[in-house]
Amino acid sequence: MIELQDATKRVGNVIHIKPTNLTLQTGHFNVLLGATGSGKTSLIKMMAGLDPIALGKVLMDGQDVTRLNTQKRKISLVHQFFVNYPHMTVFDNIASPLRVAGMAQSEVEGRVEEAADLLQLRPMLHRRPHELSGGQQQRTALARAIAKESRAVFLDEPLANLDYKLREELREQLPDLFAGRGAVVVYATSEPEEALLLGGQTALMEDGRVTQFGPTADIYRNPENIAAARVFSDPPINVGHITVSGTQAHLAGGGKWTVTDIADGEYTVAVRPHRVTPLRTTDADVELTGRVIVTELSGSDSSAHFQHGEDAWVSLATGVHPYRVGEDHVFYMNPAHCRYFGQDGQRVA
Amino acid sequence: MRTENQRAWFFVLPVLALVAFNALVPMMTVVNYSVQETFGNNQFFWEGLGWFEQILRSDRFQAALGRQFLFTFMILIIEVPLGIIVALSMPRKGFWVPVCLVLMALPMLIPWNVVGSMWNIFTLPKIGLLGYFLNDVLGINYDMTQQPLSAWITVIVMDVWHWTSLVVLLCYAGLVSIPDAYYQAAKIDGASPWSVFRYIQLPKMKTVLTIAILLRFMDSFNIYTEPFVLTGGGPGNSTTLLSIDLVKIALGQFDLGPAAAMSLIYFAITLLVSWLFYTLMTKDDAE
Numbered sequence: 001m002i003e004l005q006d007a008t009k010r011v012g013n014v015i016h017i018k019p020t021n022l023t024l025q026t027g028h029f030n031v032l033l034g035a036t037g038s039g040k041t042s043l044i045k046m047m048a049g050l051d052p053i054a055l056g057k058v059l060m061d062g063q064d065v066t067r068l069n070t071q072k073r074k075i076s077l078v079h080q081f082f083v084n085y086p087h088m089t090v091f092d093n094i095a096s097p098l099r100v101a102g103m104a105q106s107e108v109e110g111r112v113e114e115a116a117d118l119l120q121l122r123p124m125l126h127r128r129p130h131e132l133s134g135g136q137q138q139r140t141a142l143a144r145a146i147a148k149e150s151r152a153v154f155l156d157e158p159l160a161n162l163d164y165k166l167r168e169e170l171r172e173q174l175p176d177l178f179a180g181r182g183a184v185v186v187y188a189t190s191e192p193e194e195a196l197l198l199g200g201q202t203a204l205m206e207d208g209r210v211t212q213f214g215p216t217a218d219i220y221r222n223p224e225n226i227a228a229a230r231v232f233s234d235p236p237i238n239v240g241h242i243t244v245s246g247t248q249a250h251l252a253g254g255g256k257w258t259v260t261d262i263a264d265g266e267y268t269v270a271v272r273p274h275r276v277t278p279l280r281t282t283d284a285d286v287e288l289t290g291r292v293i294v295t296e297l298s299g300s301d302s303s304a305h306f307q308h309g310e311d312a313w314v315s316l317a318t319g320v321h322p323y324r325v326g327e328d329h330v331f332y333m334n335p336a337h338c339r340y341f342g343q344d345g346q347r348v349a
Numbered sequence: 350m351r352t353e354n355q356r357a358w359f360f361v362l363p364v365l366a367l368v369a370f371n372a373l374v375p376m377m378t379v380v381n382y383s384v385q386e387t388f389g390n391n392q393f394f395w396e397g398l399g400w401f402e403q404i405l406r407s408d409r410f411q412a413a414l415g416r417q418f419l420f421t422f423m424i425l426i427i428e429v430p431l432g433i434i435v436a437l438s439m440p441r442k443g444f445w446v447p448v449c450l451v452l453m454a455l456p457m458l459i460p461w462n463v464v465g466s467m468w469n470i471f472t473l474p475k476i477g478l479l480g481y482f483l484n485d486v487l488g489i490n491y492d493m494t495q496q497p498l499s500a501w502i503t504v505i506v507m508d509v510w511h512w513t514s515l516v517v518l519l520c521y522a523g524l525v526s527i528p529d530a531y532y533q534a535a536k537i538d539g540a541s542p543w544s545v546f547r548y549i550q551l552p553k554m555k556t557v558l559t560i561a562i563l564l565r566f567m568d569s570f571n572i573y574t575e576p577f578v579l580t581g582g583g584p585g586n587s588t589t590l591l592s593i594d595l596v597k598i599a600l601g602q603f604d605l606g607p608a609a610a611m612s613l614i615y616f617a618i619t620l621l622v623s624w625l626f627y628t629l630m631t632k633d634d635a636e
Binding site for chain 2: 045048050070071075076077079081083085086087088096097100101
């Protein structure tokens with residue numbers, strides 16, 4: 001377990017991480033999800049002890065490690081770059097932290113081979129990193145993290161530099177690799193899809209803050225604020241402005257539907273692209289008319305970017321749909337999936 | 350069916366002409382002299398490999414070659430480790446980076462004959478700042494114009510002063526290209542500073558270091574101007590390096606045949622050592 005208590009990071013006068021409270025548990029993935037520059041790596045470095053903490057505390061398994069140096073925290077870190085010792089074989093690379101820790105040779109061999117088997121590195125054990133593919137290099141780095149049996153494993157966008165196929169493959173394996181090892185696994189990514197696929201808990205990060213933390217699926221379904229809704233959506237979530245009077249919501253740019261439990265006033269409405277479709281799905285669907293700007297076809301899905309009033313919206317639907325760029329199309333939005341946010345960005349309904 | 354565009358050759362011609370004029374033609378002239386004897390009047394007599402044999406057997410050449418190897422060896426053994434140490438201790442970011450880089454680059458910007466003159470004036474006993482300081486303040490008997498040892502030390506120190514920067518700058522470039530991630534990984538493993546150097550910095554510097562050593566070898570093995578201006582090869586023949594001896598034979602005695610043969614032997618040695626070194630250093634990567 002890792003606990004952050006008002007942990008703050010400052011470089012000069014710039015606050016990189018605002019006071020953060022977070023408790024990360026073992027047994028599942030803890031995903032830090034946020035755009036580049038949102039503070040994921042900074043947060044990891046703080047927990048890993050690579051960067052000093054300006055204020056607050058870091059606890060590991062109840063022990064205050066705030067002033068403890070990195071090595072003594074018993075952690076592993078896998079970067080998005082493939083970091084291995086260039087002139088050591090794969091075996092020596094995996095073994096290096098164990099040897100530094102002064103482990104007996106027989107035990108080192110056992111652990112290295114176990115990790116190598118898990119990551120299918122057995123045939124490459126005597127090669128050097130530059131003789132390996134990117135995927136194998138990153139497997140080596142992962143094997144090193146596994147062999148070490150750390151209290152915490154930090155994976156900082158470990159798949160970012162792999163090509164698509166390898167990424168999918170390794171991502172599927174990741175949860176199994178760390179299951180039952182008793183380490184807190186922290187996984188930083190900028191891709192919402194990865195967070196969903198890895199499951200576990202997700203901390204949404206924006207501008208040096210954790211904006212929301214909880215089970216990944218809950219956060220996806222119920223973003224607490226507009227920022228969280230935006231972060232956790234790819235393609236970007238559709239955002240529009242509505243005026244509520246009585247039980248009627250009027251969308252700027254056209255379209256109205258019935259809402260309950262929302263006081264009169266101006267709100268922001270957010271709805272995911274796959275809830276805006278070219279075909280009617282329910283009787284409650286609201287018709288939205290917009291001029292198609294761009295269309296994309298990704299095999300099984302079609303997406304259309306359309307101009308709705310002053311906002312650019314996206315529709316994502318299964319199947320191939322014949323959009324004509326530059327022409328008006330009617331899209332259907334199910335209001336049941338709309339999320340409403342007040343002027344301050346906080347969720348109201 | 351194949352279409353060949355022979356016009357492409359025309360675009361290579363200027364380069365060919367240039368290389369021919371600045372390398373091939375002079376080189377072949379030397380080859381030509383090396384197998385002939387002349388007594389002036391543009392009359393030449395076939396000598397075969399006689400000059401080569403004479404040069405290789407001569408004590409004078411062997412002594413100069415020995416001095417040359419000793420000089421280059423001393424230069425490398427001092428400049429390479431020193432360069433690495435300086436590069437390691439230079440700041441990697443912040444205000445002092447450009448300051449350090451400019452200071453490092455300064456000695457290399459000074460023309461070679463000026464370096465020789467500077468050090469000559471600097472080290473002359475009685476007159477020079479260093480010469481005066483060593484002799485009259487510290488009481489060390491130092492005179493590079495009279496004592497072979499003093500002359501050797503001065504020539505080596507001068508070269509170290511002039512060229513260590515090259516090693517520093519190349520190593521520094523290698524060092525700054527190492528991503529922080531490596532240092533973090535080492536920190537997490539708890540690697541000692543020596544391990545960081547041995548297993549991260551040194552391997553990552555290998556390519557630039559190979560180039561640095563190669564350049565320093567070639568430059569120091571072919572060095573002429575600075576020792577010539579500083580000591581003129583003296584006292585006696587004690588600092589007569591290969592190139593200084595070569596110039597004495599070629600221009601002093603006007604023995605064109607032996608000088609040409611010596612040039613070719615000189616060139617072959619430089620080429621062979623460079624090739625051997627480069628092949629050994631890059632062997633691992635090619636495997």
